């Protein structure tokens with residue numbers, strides 16, 4: 001029998017709960033100076049030496065023996081081949097998931113609008129898609145065909161004409177499902193490049209990689225740090241780092257189900273976070289027993305153990321309302337309300353990337369095929385960020401048309417304000433349009 005799992009047991013009413021929670025939430029490597037320095041060095045090298053640097057870092061970090069960028073480019077024909085190579089079941093699952101993700105995201109599409117004032121002045125907003133989007137699909141420790149769909153489908157729904165995807169293939173192992181998903185979702189070009197070098201290439205462009213307008217998608221600490229560093233040169237969606245799950249349970253769900261829900265995010269990464277809050281202490285014991293009994297059945301039990309022992313916790317609360325308060329403080333990427341009446345708790349939730357309602361809505365269904373996006377804000381950034389969506393691939397331009405009467409009216413107001421700012425040219429430009 002393997003050694004018992006050392007998962008933190010906390011009580012939200014203990015005096016030192018706040019400091020324990022802060023320690024648990026700190027994603028230490030985020031502020032790790034050596035990561036920042038390494039990423040900065042990679043970005044500068046890619047800016048200065050383009051393809052050569054991308055090839056060099058890919059060989060070093062992904063263990064590939066590649067001579068030139070040609071070895072790292074996959075065109076549409078290769079993506080179509082992948083679609084032929086996967087099994088019929090896999091193709092059907094991808095198609096079902098892609099269709100559900102597409103239908104959900106269609107609802108997010110914003111349309112241009114305008115209105116006309118009595119003077120004949122027209123005001124409005126014109127929506128345009130990005131010209132070119134760069135998708136980062138993680139591939140270091142696991143492959144994510146589902147993340148291809150979650151990134152590419154909203155881009156296509158938004159009408160982005162060119163979608164470029166980066167995905168690492170450690171040791172040269174290509175996942176055909178990833179390429180098949182890219183084919184189905186309409187990705188134009190794939191580069192088998194990952195990490196900070198992929199982000200830098202998309203941000204600045206190289207001889208082979210076209211410079212994009214925005215980079216979206218999740219990734220590890222190197223990817224997240226690089227996205228932060230290139231923001232401004234290009235747009236980014238958010239910082240989507242290691243996965244997180246927070247479960248609020250009334251103690252009435254099968255403990256094995258909850259244990260597996262916690263495992264489901266812990267198995268992504270040693271840095272992933274899984275937290276359970278319940279007012280029922282005996283239930284927390286039961287879940288801990290389930291975690292210990294089921295851990296050995298997982299393929300990635302080593303990663304899961306590290307994740308749960310460093311960033312996991314089972315927390316006793318006084319009530320479900322207190323659980324919601326603690327959850328808001330954490331602002332988790334995924335929140336499961338595994339309770340009899342999730343609707344009653346929903347109004348209490350202010351910060352969460354995605355909210356899974358009731359015992360029959362495990363986060364795993366959202367990861368693959370429910371429809372909403374699984375690229376979500378992590379590390380507490382759900383306080384100010386939202387799920388990846390069609391809106392991330394659309395821009396808004398204001399549209400203003402002044403009729404002669406409308407201009408004359410507006411100019412009187414503008415002139416007063418411009419003179420108050422001592423901006424004479426502004427004032428006179430407006431005043432020329434005043435009717436005598």
Ligand SMILES: NC(=O)c1ccc[n+]([C@@H]2O[C@H](COP(=O)([O-])OP(=O)(O)OC[C@H]3O[C@@H](n4cnc5c(N)ncnc54)[C@H](O)[C@@H]3O)[C@@H](O)[C@H]2O)c1
Nearest residue numbers: 138139140141168194195218219220242243268269374375
């Ligand atoms: N939020 C989401 O929607 C979502 C979805 C899927 C995965 N994830 C998360 O994405 C992350 C994926 O991480 P991953 O590592 O598997 O894949 P990744 O693609 O993010 O990172 C792999 C790359 O990291 C770089 N790298 C690795 N070690 C390095 C080093 N020492 N120095 C410099 N660069 C180095 C390499 O270039 C490699 O190609 C996980 O944390 C997972 O939880 C999040």
Ligand SMILES: N[C@H](CO)Cc1c[nH]c[nH+]1
Nearest residue numbers: 144146147243244367374
């Ligand atoms: N849970 C991840 C997002 O945080 C997404 C994912 C992909 N595959 C499985 N899970």
Ligand SMILES: [Zn+2]
Nearest residue numbers: 243264265367
């Ligand atoms: Zn997941």
